[in-house]
Amino acid sequence: MAGQGTTTAPQESGREMQARTEPARRRVIGPGLRTFLIFAVLVGLGALIFPSSYFYRVGTLVWINTLAVTGIVVLLGYVGLVSLGHAGFFAIGAYATAILPNYGIPSPLAMLAGVALAGLLALAVGRPILKLSGYYLAIATLGLGMLIWMVLSKEAWLTGGPDGMVVSGMNARNLFKMVGLKLKSAEAWYWVAGFAAAIGAAIAVNLAGSPSGRALRAIHDSDVAARSLGVDVAKAKSRAFVISALYAAVAGALLALANGYITPETGGFMHSVEMVTMAVLGGASSVFGALVGALILTALPQVLTVFADYEHMVLGGIMVLTMIAMRRGLVPFIVDLWNRRKS
Amino acid sequence: MTRQAVAAGVSALALLTGAPALAEIKIGASLAVTGPAAFLGDPEAKTLEMLVEELNANGGINGEEVELVLYDDGADPNKARTFATRLIEEDEVVAVIGGSSTGTTMAMAPLFADYEIPFISLAGAVVIIDPVQEFVFKTPHTDRMACEKIFADITSRGMTKVGLISGTGGFGASMREQCLDVAESSGVEIVADESYGGSDSDMTPQLTNIASTDGIEAIVNPGFGQGPAVVTRNYAQLGLDMPLYQSHGVASDEFIKLAGDAANGIRLPATPLLIPDQLAEDDVQRQPVQDYIAAYEEAYGEKPSTFGGYAYDAFHLLVDAIERAGSTDPVEIRDALEATEELAGVTGVYTFSPEDHMGLDLSAFRILEIEDGGWKPVEE
Structure with a gap:
């Protein structure tokens, strides 16, 4: 963004420039930072009211899912590409974090390696399959996810096979211990996951406002129009695909560490669908949609255990109703409603 | 003050989602009642529900009622771990039965050592009991x-x-x-x-x-x-x-x-x-096997499966341990469980020891x- 500012007015004196940027300066904090702060407040608010580790545990899952779904928001909400294989990237992050420590690589490095691997795979696979669109892309990504899942469940010597494997290594508790804070491990993971989700959301929001983000949204509306505006469509799509894979992989690595055990189902088809469902339910166009979708689909089943027999019916009903009455998801619907009331 | 009020509100919500706290002894279970492993979890859940009802009708354990808190984890290790946390923290159970699959069992297992709650798994794999974990037991043979x-x-x-x-x-x-x-x-x-x-x-x-x-x-x-x-x-x-x-x-x-x-x-x-009918008269398993089949057929009108049998054994091992411990302290229950000797179940005859938390031999x-x-x- 800074680059753009200087190209429009390279020779302006400092004073004029100040006058010009005045409207921008009135917003003291940028949208990314604002999102980060909102998320941080929500994370803190949760910690304030949670009475037990169980709540922290559910909270941790909500933040981890939010992080993964934020990646889907970038891909689906910004660019309009559907991926049914993102659980694969999620699982790569998770399994790298589980496997590499067995070969003497410390957990944080293993995590980074997993995220990098997921990014590289997305880069390598992205170019050819992103030429497809709509259903064809969905099927191609589904195939990719299935392949990853198959490797994870067949290569038992490496991954423990269908029964899964233990993730040894880092506990978030020790992180806090280093700075003198003694937390239960459920609480520690909650803070780590919440922090990660907040950073992820801030980055995604900043991306949306940046030139690359605007290019992505242009592609969302029309490939051809975007190309005629000089957007390198293939490159932009591939970039969004890689970014969303990185989000999934980070979330996967966090889940592996927080759970201490993973199975190939983390990379399964149903998990991919779950991620897309969260995004669509909450509203795929914004990171708050990711949060709301993740919150509902993670926390609601916990509340619904009282009606265990009707759980699936209620969940299904909510989703069908949301999709019929609020096509763009919950958050955009509520925002629209709010705006209409104001005007 | 406000913080307390909010916390009270949240725990009220938790109460709403849990079950009323009337019973004296709470036993938890997280099973794959639905989902890809429902063929395991469904008979297991049915068996546990049936046994709890039967036990309470006969006066409970040492005169105290038993309550079963059962969650359906759908064979998802992630959910299982959440439910295990919930059973321990919110429902305050004295012991947990469950993990229909190896994945869910292994995801839950570390929690029981942290909180010192005995856990009896219904899954098959050797990794559950080898190496032996202090609070983790299992009933199926490997x-x-x-x-x-x-x-x-x-x-x-x-x-x-x-x-x-x-x-x-x-x-x-x-x-x-x-x-x-x-x-x-x-x-x-x-x-x-x-x-x-x-x-x-x-x-x-x-x-x-x-x-x-x-x-x-x-x-x-x-x-x-x-x-x-x-x-x-x-x-x-x-x-x-x-x-x-x-x-x-x-x-x-x-x-x-x-x-x-x-x-x-x-x-x-x-x-x-x-x-059931071909077992020798002096076979110690004859009685439990015939009891179980008769009770299950009466309750559900169908034959019990091997998997339901794992739950049957887990429940009886647990009840036996609580009776012998004469206490509902989880650690004492665990100690009694580990001291189980020659308990005839439908799967086999169990004898636990500090080195063996499955307690079955080839017989x-x-x-x-x-x-x-x-x-x-x-x-x-």
Whole structure:
């Protein structure tokens, strides 16, 4: 963004420039930072009211899912590409974090390696399959996810096979211990996951406002129009695909560490669908949609255990109703409603 | 003050989602009642519900009522871990039964050491009890034992050269590995090793390969679901004359129905649950097996499965331990559980020790042969 500012007015004196940027300066904090702060407040608010580790545990899952779904928001909400294989990237992050420590690589490095691997795979696979669109892309990504899942469940010597494997290594508790804070491990993971989700959301929001983000949204509306505006469509799509894979992989690595055990189902088809469902339910166009979708689909089943027999019916009903009455998801619907009331 | 009020509100919500706190002894369970492993979790849940009702009707444990808090984890390890946390923290149970699958069990296991709550798993894999974890027990025999039992029967028939045809699912893959592992110590040699996918509809090529291996004397099929039925049918179609062994994974009447006449002559290791009326009068398992079948049939109008039997045993082990401990302190229950001696269940006779948290030996398995569409114990 800074680059753009200087190209429009390279020779302006400092004073004029100040006058010009005045409207921008009135917003003291940028949208990314604002999102980060909102998320941080929500994370803190949760910690304030949670009475037990169980709540922290559910909270941790909500933040981890939010992080993964934020990646889907970038891909689906910004660019309009559907991926049914993102659980694969999620699982790569998770399994790298589980496997590499067995070969003497410390957990944080293993995590980074997993995220990098997921990014590289997305880069390598992205170019050819992103030429497809709509259903064809969905099927191609589904195939990719299935392949990853198959490797994870067949290569038992490496991954423990269908029964899964233990993730040894880092506990978030020790992180806090280093700075003198003694937390239960459920609480520690909650803070780590919440922090990660907040950073992820801030980055995604900043991306949306940046030139690359605007290019992505242009592609969302029309490939051809975007190309005629000089957007390198293939490159932009591939970039969004890689970014969303990185989000999934980070979330996967966090889940592996927080759970201490993973199975190939983390990379399964149903998990991919779950991620897309969260995004669509909450509203795929914004990171708050990711949060709301993740919150509902993670926390609601916990509340619904009282009606265990009707759980699936209620969940299904909510989703069908949301999709019929609020096509763009919950958050955009509520925002629209709010705006209409104001005007 | 406000913080307290909010916390109270949240715990009220938690109460709403939990169950009323009337009962004296709370036992937790997280099972795969729905989802891909529902065939395990459903009979397990039904069994536990039935047993709790029966126990309370008879006066509970040492005069105290028992309450079962049961959650459906859908075989998702992630959910299972959340529910385990919830059982321990919110419901404050004294012990937990569950983990229908190895994945859910292993995801939950570390919590029980942290909170010092005894846990009895209903899943098969060896990793659950080897290495032994202080608070983790399990009731099903391992696939390793199934292999040993099958191999013992093969060698007792004077055969040593075995061909494996395994399913590639969790069950088949794990058992295949265990069979390869114990082959040498059991005195057999694996001369052929084939596999098939879970939804394959024809295993003739693999069987032909095995049959044409030099010196092959018996075929073992570690697998689960419909695969073994297809293998059995193909085996009959090819008219192979070496004996075929199936695993305990298909030890149900359903398998005979699926495989039809081809199933006759097949042998497999199973629990006594399949042959309630053929057990000897002095067999210690005769009573529990017949009790369980009668009660289950009355409650649900269907035959209980082997998997429900695992839950039956877990529940009785737990009740027995609480009675002997004379306390509802989880650590004392655990100590009593570990001291369990010769408790006859439907799966086998359990004797726990600090080194053995499964407590079964090979006698828990009976080798059965299918004859005229029914089960017949093979004399040992």
